[in-house]
Amino acid sequence: MSRADRLPGAERLKGLQGQPLAWHIALGIVAAAVLYLVTSSVSLYDNTIISEIAWYAIAIAGLSVLTGVSGQISLGHGAFMAVGAYGAGLMMEHFRLPLIVPILVGIAVATVLGAVVGLPATRLRGPYLAGVTLALALAAQDLPTKFSSLFNGDTGIIVNQATPPGGVNPERWLAWISLFGAIVTMIVLANFMKSRYGRALKAVRDDDIAAQASGLNPNRMRVLAFALAAGTAGLSGGLFALWSGIVNPNSFSLFLSIQLLAGMVIGGAGSLVGAWWGALALVYVPQWTNSVTSHFSSVSAITANVQGAIFGLLIIVVMMAAPTGIQGWLSGGYRRLRRGRSRTELEPVLPLDLDLSSTSTAPERTRP
Amino acid sequence: MLEVSGLSVSYGPVAALSEVSFKAEEGSITAVLGANGAGKTTLLRALTGLAPVKSGSARWASNELIGRRTEELVRLGVAHVPEGRGVVTELTVEENLRLGALWRKRQPDFRQLIERTYDLFPPLAERRSRPAATLSGGERQMLVIARALVARPQLLLLDEPSLGLAPLVTLELMRTVKELSRRDGLTLLLVEQNATSALSIADAAVVLSIGRVVITGDPKTLAADDQLRHSYLGF
Amino acid sequence: MTLFIDLTLNGLTYGLIYAAVALGLVLIWRATRVINFAQGALATLTTYVAATLLDRSLNYWVAFAVALAAGLIFGALTERVFMRPLYGKPELNPVVVTIGLLILVESVAGAIWGSTDRGLTPAFSQLGLTVGHTYLDFSSFDIFILVSVLVLMGLMLVLFRWTSLGLKMRASAFAPEVARLLGVRVGRLLTVGWALATFAGALAGVLVAPLLLLSPNMMDPVLVYGFAAAVLGGLDSPVGALVGGVLTGLGISYIGGYLGSSMETVGAAVLLVVVLSIRPEGLFAAAKARRV
Numbered sequence: 001m002s003r004a005d006r007l008p009g010a011e012r013l014k015g016l017q018g019q020p021l022a023w024h025i026a027l028g029i030v031a032a033a034v035l036y037l038v039t040s041s042v043s044l045y046d047n048t049i050i051s052e053i054a055w056y057a058i059a060i061a062g063l064s065v066l067t068g069v070s071g072q073i074s075l076g077h078g079a080f081m082a083v084g085a086y087g088a089g090l091m092m093e094h095f096r097l098p099l100i101v102p103i104l105v106g107i108a109v110a111t112v113l114g115a116v117v118g119l120p121a122t123r124l125r126g127p128y129l130a131g132v133t134l135a136l137a138l139a140a141q142d143l144p145t146k147f148s149s150l151f152n153g154d155t156g157i158i159v160n161q162a163t164p165p166g167g168v169n170p171e172r173w174l175a176w177i178s179l180f181g182a183i184v185t186m187i188v189l190a191n192f193m194k195s196r197y198g199r200a201l202k203a204v205r206d207d208d209i210a211a212q213a214s215g216l217n218p219n220r221m222r223v224l225a226f227a228l229a230a231g232t233a234g235l236s237g238g239l240f241a242l243w244s245g246i247v248n249p250n251s252f253s254l255f256l257s258i259q260l261l262a263g264m265v266i267g268g269a270g271s272l273v274g275a276w277w278g279a280l281a282l283v284y285v286p287q288w289t290n291s292v293t294s295h296f297s298s299v300s301a302i303t304a305n306v307q308g309a310i311f312g313l314l315i316i317v318v319m320m321a322a323p324t325g326i327q328g329w330l331s332g333g334y335r336r337l338r339r340g341r342s343r344t345e346l347e348p349v350l351p352l353d354l355d356l357s358s359t360s361t362a363p364e365r366t367r368p
Numbered sequence: 369m370l371e372v373s374g375l376s377v378s379y380g381p382v383a384a385l386s387e388v389s390f391k392a393e394e395g396s397i398t399a400v401l402g403a404n405g406a407g408k409t410t411l412l413r414a415l416t417g418l419a420p421v422k423s424g425s426a427r428w429a430s431n432e433l434i435g436r437r438t439e440e441l442v443r444l445g446v447a448h449v450p451e452g453r454g455v456v457t458e459l460t461v462e463e464n465l466r467l468g469a470l471w472r473k474r475q476p477d478f479r480q481l482i483e484r485t486y487d488l489f490p491p492l493a494e495r496r497s498r499p500a501a502t503l504s505g506g507e508r509q510m511l512v513i514a515r516a517l518v519a520r521p522q523l524l525l526l527d528e529p530s531l532g533l534a535p536l537v538t539l540e541l542m543r544t545v546k547e548l549s550r551r552d553g554l555t556l557l558l559v560e561q562n563a564t565s566a567l568s569i570a571d572a573a574v575v576l577s578i579g580r581v582v583i584t585g586d587p588k589t590l591a592a593d594d595q596l597r598h599s600y601l602g603f
Numbered sequence: 604m605t606l607f608i609d610l611t612l613n614g615l616t617y618g619l620i621y622a623a624v625a626l627g628l629v630l631i632w633r634a635t636r637v638i639n640f641a642q643g644a645l646a647t648l649t650t651y652v653a654a655t656l657l658d659r660s661l662n663y664w665v666a667f668a669v670a671l672a673a674g675l676i677f678g679a680l681t682e683r684v685f686m687r688p689l690y691g692k693p694e695l696n697p698v699v700v701t702i703g704l705l706i707l708v709e710s711v712a713g714a715i716w717g718s719t720d721r722g723l724t725p726a727f728s729q730l731g732l733t734v735g736h737t738y739l740d741f742s743s744f745d746i747f748i749l750v751s752v753l754v755l756m757g758l759m760l761v762l763f764r765w766t767s768l769g770l771k772m773r774a775s776a777f778a779p780e781v782a783r784l785l786g787v788r789v790g791r792l793l794t795v796g797w798a799l800a801t802f803a804g805a806l807a808g809v810l811v812a813p814l815l816l817l818s819p820n821m822m823d824p825v826l827v828y829g830f831a832a833a834v835l836g837g838l839d840s841p842v843g844a845l846v847g848g849v850l851t852g853l854g855i856s857y858i859g860g861y862l863g864s865s866m867e868t869v870g871a872a873v874l875l876v877v878v879l880s881i882r883p884e885g886l887f888a889a890a891k892a893r894r895v
Binding site (some may be wrong): 067071120123124125126127128130132133134135136137138141143145146254258261262265269298301302304305306307308311312313314315318319320322324351 | 693713870879885
Binding site (some may be wrong): 515 | 782783
């Protein structure tokens with residue numbers, strides 16, 4: 001029942017919106033064309049930045065689907081990136097294979113591990129799951145040191161640059177690969193969210209019992225979501241390995257996991273477009289703060305810390321000023337403009353309600 | 369006297385109460401009746417600052433209630449027993465009762481007050497050091513009313529005290545409520561789905577329908593008027 | 604055998620520090636359903652305050668008291684400034700704000716005091732004690748750690764169980780609306796709760812600094828293990844925080860001692876997964892009253 005082989009003609013372009021997969025692929029092709037033009041016209045350095053944005057966006061998008069759609073929180077997403085990076089990196093180090101193979105292996109290993117970790121996730125809620133994933137992120141950092149012979153300890157493994165076909169610069173080639181990976185990821189995730197499974201996950205998030213009653217298995221759905229997010233992080237890790245040229249434990253510190261979470265919430269949990277805002281913030285804010293501080297201060301204790309301070313402050317400010325993230329704020333503004341009145345309807349990102357608001361606005365409950 | 373005038377509440381674009389006005393004499397029981405979603409609970413929540421009031425006023429004694437913070441109202445002699453979930457299940461029965469008296473800085477007669485409450489509701493005395501989670505539905509309802517009394521209110525807002533109770537227990541409860549009002553000169557606003565039992569003890573009645581007052585008047589005439597009963601109270 | 608005794612004593616010492624951190628997390632979680640990731644960073648800040656006072660050669664106990672008082676103040680400020688506007692917003696937001704605060708506070712601490720490790724004079728000798736003829740890896744200062752945290756736990760128990768303030772705090776945590784209807788100023792008590800929680804964290808900070816060396820991110824691992832301890836014990840239970848803390852401390856100490864220090868984090872993760880697979884809401888999960 002593949003929808004792809006029923007691709008409608010141009011005159012039925014409108015009808016595409018009713019067919020998520022075809023519609024998402026069409027959007028992807030447009031995006032690819034635009035990005036091809038962009039990568040070809042900007043400098044090689046900017047192409048490296050584009051690759052970085054792409055692997056960030058991939059990881060954040062997976063996390064976003066996990067949190068936004070299924071309501072689960074992972075504080076250890078960097079660990080799955082590490083798995084993907086080491087998986088792909090080791091394959092590239094030991095075998096001569098087309099690039100796609102190690103990347104796919106990285107994704108596969110991360111997905112399997114995600115499913116395994118997802119198993120306890122079926123029983124855990126909110127902060128309990130956060131605790132487990134946090135512990136996982138820490139453990140992931142120590143494992144390469146423990147199994148030094150395989151992972152080469154703290155030094156890590158060297159990853160050779162992807163060899164581009166004749167005439168293409170390696171930086172540009174990497175940007176293309178990363179963007180291709182990102183576009184495919186976005187198509188898959190967008191389709192997943194619109195699919196029966198994605199809707200089922202939302203149902204599970206909103207009401208376990210109701211979901212069960214309608215014949216869904218909430219536990220299986222949660223494992224699926226976790227595995228999907230982990231696989232996405234695996235891809236991100238593989239691309240990271242190519243981008244950075246070296247894979248070592250330092251790259252996947254707890255800070256990376258926290259950055260991903262922050263990027264997701266800054267962009268807007270549950271939104272794929274938001275993932276890109278988050279990635280842009282993670283890449284450009286540090287750059288910007290570095291250049292600003294080098295102008296103003298030469299005291300090393302201060303310059304070394306301004307980046308962190310501004311990053312922290314940014315997270316706080318965005319969360320307080322735009323609780324649904326940049327994307328939520330933008331689409332809220334767009335909706336306001338279209339309706340011509342200042343009414344905001346913000347869908348809560350997570351279902352669990354806090355009974356802390358100073359005035360509870362729950363309407364009169366109805367009873368049977 | 370409680371004097372509510374022109375009280376409107378809306379949740380976003382949805383109006384829950386529109387221009388509700390009525391008076392309740394001091395020391396009387398006023399039954400607030402109406403079908404599901406008529407706005408009965410919203411009315412009580414509006415009086416204690418828990419619902420977003422758009423306009424209108426509610427004067428009690430010489431104080432305006434609207435616009436005050438919820439936690440100030442008990443200091444004006446207003447106690448609100450919310451529907452169903454008023455018991456703090458994690459605390460013991462006695463802790464729940466103590467909670468009612470905490471708003472006073474000094475509580476010289478505190479012990480005496482609690483003992484008097486136990487006299488009024490003997491089942492609570494037996495379970496005073498048990499977690500409130502172990503109480504039955506009827507006992508929970510007793511506990512929240514008892515706790516409200518420990519706060520020594522002059523105006524008591526009761527939201528569906530009979531909810532989920534057996535008819536006999538409801539009858540008993542109504543009798544206690546009536547006695548309380550007589551003994552302490554309490555003014556009572558009694559929201560009820562169970563119109564018959566509420567009308568049996570009420571001195572006045574207010575009937576709401578879709579957020580508006582449709583009838584105010586004598587409970588006996590109301591109970592006797594089949595037409596009204598059918599159209600607004602559904603029995 | 605001496606190794607086992609040393610590891611046990613060492614595990615207990617760290618365990619009680621984790622317990623103090625866990626208690627702080629539990630207090631805040633119970634009252635506001637927020638995991639305060641900034642708790643460790645705030646504790647680092649208060650410890651730097653103590654270190655600065657000690658550098659000016661003030662009495663240890665003055666510095667100790669000022670650090671704890673600073674904890675109260677920082678906690679109250681955090682609640683008022685950063686948390687209050689976010690109640691009722693999506694649940695993840697306040698949590699992410701505490702992460703932002705963690706990064707911000709650590710950077711500020713680094714900018715003020717520099718990022719290099721420094722020592723902190725302990726209250727008592729850190730030399731191991733000798734019992735009979737056995738030298739133990741357990742010092743007077745370690746005893747001080749045990750006593751301080753147990754005193755803290757005792758005070759919190761008294762406060763919550765037997766005082767009006769404690770009753771009000773419990774009521775506002777469990778049923779904020781009911782508490783408000785009974786005249787409890789819930790908002791004010793949330794501030795008190797955050798202050799007390801950060802106080803507990805501040806104690807952990809001053810106690811752990813002589814063991815770990817003070818640096819802007821000194822508390823990161825302590826917070827993670829404290830969080831693991833809180834999760835292990837059950838996030839709603841202060842008793843769980845104590846038990847969870849001790850279990851985590853002992854567990855990590857044994858794993859590190861017998862399997863090597865690089866297995867500590869892995870062991871902690873496995874321990875957490877195993878316990879939570881059996882009891883998904885921690886060891887001291889409250890029997891859930893059915894809410895209809």
